[in-house]
Amino acid sequence: MFFLYPAFKELARTGYIMSDESSIEAIITKHVLLNALKYDGKAQVGSVLGSIMGDHKELRPKAREIKPKVVNEVNRVNAMGIDAIKTETLDLGIDVSLLNGKHEEKKGLPPLPGLDGVKVPTFRLAPFPSGPLHIGNARMVILNDEYAKLTNGKLILCFDDTIGTTKKKLDAGASGAKFILPEAYDMIREGLEWLGVEWDEEVYKSDRLEIYNDYCQKLIEQDNAYTCTCTPADFKKFKDGKQPCPHRQLRVSESLEGWRKMIDGEYGEGDAVIRLKTGMDLDDPALRDPVIMRISWAPHPRIGNVNKVWPMLEFSWAIDDHLLGITHIIRGKDLLKEDYIERFIWDIFKWKHSEIMHHGLLSLGFKLSKTRAREKVKAGEYSGWSDPRIWSMQSLEKRGIQPEAIRKTLVDMGISMTDVDFPYKILYAENQKIIDKESDRFFFVEDPVMMEILGIPKEEYIAKPLVNPLVPTKGYREIPIKIQDGSKEIFVSRGDFKTLKSDFRGKMIRLKDLINVILDSTRDERLFARYLSDDLESARNKKAKIIHWVDTDPKNHVKVSIMMADGALIQGFGEKNLLSCEEGQLVQFERFCFAKIQSVNESEIRAFFTH
Ligand SMILES: [Zn+2]
Numbered sequence: 001m002f003f004l005y006p007a008f009k010e011l012a013r014t015g016y017i018m019s020d021e022s023s024i025e026a027i028i029t030k031h032v033l034l035n036a037l038k039y040d041g042k043a044q045v046g047s048v049l050g051s052i053m054g055d056h057k058e059l060r061p062k063a064r065e066i067k068p069k070v071v072n073e074v075n076r077v078n079a080m081g082i083d084a085i086k087t088e089t090l091d092l093g094i095d096v097s098l099l100n101g102k103h104e105e106k107k108g109l110p111p112l113p114g115l116d117g118v119k120v121p122t123f124r125l126a127p128f129p130s131g132p133l134h135i136g137n138a139r140m141v142i143l144n145d146e147y148a149k150l151t152n153g154k155l156i157l158c159f160d161d162t163i164g165t166t167k168k169k170l171d172a173g174a175s176g177a178k179f180i181l182p183e184a185y186d187m188i189r190e191g192l193e194w195l196g197v198e199w200d201e202e203v204y205k206s207d208r209l210e211i212y213n214d215y216c217q218k219l220i221e222q223d224n225a226y227t228c229t230c231t232p233a234d235f236k237k238f239k240d241g242k243q244p245c246p247h248r249q250l251r252v253s254e255s256l257e258g259w260r261k262m263i264d265g266e267y268g269e270g271d272a273v274i275r276l277k278t279g280m281d282l283d284d285p286a287l288r289d290p291v292i293m294r295i296s297w298a299p300h301p302r303i304g305n306v307n308k309v310w311p312m313l314e315f316s317w318a319i320d321d322h323l324l325g326i327t328h329i330i331r332g333k334d335l336l337k338e339d340y341i342e343r344f345i346w347d348i349f350k351w352k353h354s355e356i357m358h359h360g361l362l363s364l365g366f367k368l369s370k371t372r373a374r375e376k377v378k379a380g381e382y383s384g385w386s387d388p389r390i391w392s393m394q395s396l397e398k399r400g401i402q403p404e405a406i407r408k409t410l411v412d413m414g415i416s417m418t419d420v421d422f423p424y425k426i427l428y429a430e431n432q433k434i435i436d437k438e439s440d441r442f443f444f445v446e447d448p449v450m451m452e453i454l455g456i457p458k459e460e461y462i463a464k465p466l467v468n469p470l471v472p473t474k475g476y477r478e479i480p481i482k483i484q485d486g487s488k489e490i491f492v493s494r495g496d497f498k499t500l501k502s503d504f505r506g507k508m509i510r511l512k513d514l515i516n517v518i519l520d521s522t523r524d525e526r527l528f529a530r531y532l533s534d535d536l537e538s539a540r541n542k543k544a545k546i547i548h549w550v551d552t553d554p555k556n557h558v559k560v561s562i563m564m565a566d567g568a569l570i571q572g573f574g575e576k577n578l579l580s581c582e583e584g585q586l587v588q589f590e591r592f593c594f595a596k597i598q599s600v601n602e603s604e605i606r607a608f609f610t611h
Helices: 006-014 024-038 045-055 057-078 082-092 135-150 184-194 209-221 232-240 252-264 313-323 333-348 370-378 393-399 403-412 424-438 494-503 536-541 576-580
Strands: 122-125 154-159 201-204 225-228 273-276 291-295 309-311 328-332 355-359 440-442 444-446 448-454 460-463 479-482 488-493 508-511 516-523 526-533 545-547 557-563 569-575 586-589 593-601 604-609
Touching: 024 045, 024 057, 024 082, 045 057, 122 135, 122 328, 135 154, 135 328, 135 355, 135 403, 154 184, 184 393, 209 225, 209 252, 209 273, 209 291, 209 309, 209 313, 225 252, 252 291, 273 333, 291 313, 309 313, 313 333, 328 333, 333 355, 393 403, 393 593, 393 604, 403 424, 424 586, 424 593, 444 494, 448 494, 488 494, 488 569, 494 516, 494 526, 494 545, 508 536, 526 536, 557 576, 557 593, 569 576
Parallel strands: 122 154, 154 201, 328 355, 440 586, 444 488, 448 526, 508 545, 557 604
Antiparallel strands: 225 273, 273 291, 291 309, 444 569, 448 488, 460 479, 508 516, 516 526, 557 569, 586 593, 593 604
């Protein structure tokens, strides 16, 4: 991260800018230096060109001529080193506030539109309680929370729990009821709290059913909706032919009578629905007289069997977004149908429209199915709702992912309409920035293979690796090794074994923080080596491969099992010092992964893979 010298701050404040602004060379130098400062000393040609053209529209026709000059300047500056770059920037008197201004804004969230006349910007989260929040839900959550915080607005947590049940076999064809997991309400709250989301109010849709009924009744009375008793197949024929079904022409009193029968239970599940009169000739078949109310007799986990008619989500939202005073709706761009229906209903009631913003869809690279997760949790195949394969907030916490890293990654993505793959690499890099200094290092060898070393002159060694190279004040840990009759057996990882076996025979290898050996031969699953020297210097001179190792003596190692993100269990041995770890501690298994310790005992250390 670029550090602002006091003098830089002074320059930024006085607004002193270079005198030779008009010269193209000076412009290029300025942008290259600023870009290099932003990217740890390595300016990027494309990014520099972009910022030049952004600031100097007049230069756009000259882009071709400018590019080679930018390339030269980038090469010059990138070879300077960060300190010299800072000095030159200072000497040239370049306004470094540019670094924190519009260039930064491109990353992150754009200003919120639609704030004119809005006293308290109000947002909503609308989770459906079928399971905990997972990584795929996090974007919608963070965007709403972040905007609420940025605008000093209000955030409402509104459980979208209409037409849900815990019944196992759902007659989805007739009732359309979705599965509600009663404990999901708490798990969702827990996930939100962990993410640092602050909501001001909590609402349950299942408490608001009378409201939807009232507004549905109004729509029927105004002849904007009707009771339809077509079978789904019959209605599809009318819909596909852009023709009204016979019920569209019913008198208001007849539709109201049908509506009463739905409420009173005289119509069973699937016998009737209420349709909104959007028009049967609309281009999009999904928008032709859509259902707004349907019948479900399935018991609801919060309110039981009291209600027989249930709103479709978009209908309930049309009403609630108005009644709850939601000024801004942020949703995935797959919900355009919902936009249309909401706006249609707002117009009928002459309500002010909420501002609707869309974001592109986030592809996780695998399918997250709550139904499948539920089955596997129930069957004991998954270790619970915090199993890493579920990617719930609970499981990310268990893995050692920090909520701040998730928030930063998602905020930096902005709110574009483009569909993108989830940036795991960025998330992991952000997370590492946060946990690197607190994660003490330990030797670990995965799937161990034995190496026998002969000709060791001493009887005892104590390897002293740094506890954490980023925090030298933490000092060293000690790994004592006993040598018997000049020979010693150690474990190396199978990965290293394979490389050594094929490419390193007869070459020097350094056992990290211990000794240098030469690899003589391999036989079966075993490496044979000879002692060469102790010092790191000669290993460096020879560019020796440095490998991690663990003592084969059971008194000197501990079994380690690491649960990976895909549920695979990686096993190996780690240094004995791991026994000093505590549950929940973040560690780095050197050259393997960061991990969060799950349990510690003499026979085994269990950990979750972080990244
Ligand atoms: Zn009909």
